[in-house]
Amino acid sequence: TEIYTLSLHDALPIYTSPAPARTSAAPAVASATPTERSITLVALDVVRVNVKHKLPDGGEGEDIFLGTLARGQRQVVPWAGPIYISASAGQNLEIEFQGKSYPTQFTGAGRCAMN
Secondary structure (H helix, E strand, C coil), rough: CCCCECCCCCCCCHHHHCCCCCCCCCCCCCCCCCCCEEEEEEEEECEEEEEECCCCCCCCEEEEEEEEEEECCCEECCCCCEEEEEEECCHHEEEEEEEEEEECCCCCEEEECCC
């Protein structure tokens, strides 16, 4: 497993690992209220994204967001605790937090964790 740190405002760690095999699940769409901590997913090109809660044991919880973003599309996602972000093409996705953009630090299909 490769470990990368995405230096967000709080210097929160992001860990990358290969995307796990996907089981079918109903799509979920989420948005954050203005008072919640949130991130914004920004598509640099077409990318399929799945954001899930990260369980205390490191497992995956329920979907927070699941969808395909078109080039230039932005999606606000609540970030209330540890999450996993899986993408079909990491190079096509940036994460915005408090007005700053951060690359996912992986190319191709992959996953990162934000604590």
